[in-house]
Amino acid sequence: MDIETPPSQRDTPKPQGERRGLVLVHTGNGKGKSTAAFGLALRAHGRGKAVKVYQFMKVPSARFGEHRLFEQLGIPIEGLGDGFSWKSRDIEHSAQLARDGWAKAEASIRAGELFMVVLDEIMYPLRYGWIALDDVLACLRARPGHVHVVLTGRGAPQELIDAADTVTEMTLIKHHFNAGVPAQRGIED
Numbered sequence: 555m556d557i558e559t560p561p562s563q564r565d566t567p568k569p570q571g572e573r574r575g576l577v578l579v580h581t582g583n584g585k586g587k588s589t590a591a592f593g594l595a596l597r598a599h600g601r602g603k604a605v606k607v608y609q610f611m612k613v614p615s616a617r618f619g620e621h622r623l624f625e626q627l628g629i630p631i632e633g634l635g636d637g638f639s640w641k642s643r644d645i646e647h648s649a650q651l652a653r654d655g656w657a658k659a660e661a662s663i664r665a666g667e668l669f670m671v672v673l674d675e676i677m678y679p680l681r682y683g684w685i686a687l688d689d690v691l692a693c694l695r696a697r698p699g700h701v702h703v704v705l706t707g708r709g710a711p712q713e714l715i716d717a718a719d720t721v722t723e724m725t726l727i728k729h730h731f732n733a734g735v736p737a738q739r740g741i742e743d
Contacts, residue, residue: 575701576719577694581677581710584724591672591704592620598702599629603669607631608659610652610707611638611675618743634658638678652679656689666698677707680714691717 580587595605612633624631634655642648663671679685694703694717715721
């Protein structure tokens with residue numbers, strides 16, 4: 555590792571534009587997309603802002619770590635799906651759950667009552683064609699100017715990347731699954 559001298563002056567100009575609602579996309583094959591979105595939700599909630607998390611792949615009865623904590627903190631989190639497609643017993647039912655879930659999320663975004671809406675793992679139903687990308691893009695364009703929307707999942711479509719204000723791609727460098735270590739509570743859930 556090379557040792558660096560800490561900067562003594564700001565190396566980028568301070569932005570002069572207006573504050574406004576942002577569209578943030580967390581995508582890529584690396585771990586941390588949902589975790590980063592939940593961190594944003596916690597940060598906003600800590601500032602007294604209204605937040606809601608919609609999880610497109612989790613079942614409504616899910617009790618993962620984030621559900622337990624968000625419940626304790628009073629952050630609404632709602633599972634909209636029936637698990638990942640390879641666990642589904644009825645793909646058309648899974649698709650309908652995604653469409654119904656999108657209707658709820660879209661209504662929340664357009665209502666303008668929330669500071670932030672997290673659309674966790676929305677890329678799966680978008681990529682599967684269960685939710686129309688054009689509908690999501692139209693909603694993002696029409697949302698009230700103060701509403702922030704965070705979208706997560708692998709394989710974000712280019713049109714969504716182009717529409718976003720901030721896009722972060724999580725890159726897989728090394729993952730414990732590849733060494734045969736299974737998922738662990740408190741890390742993957």
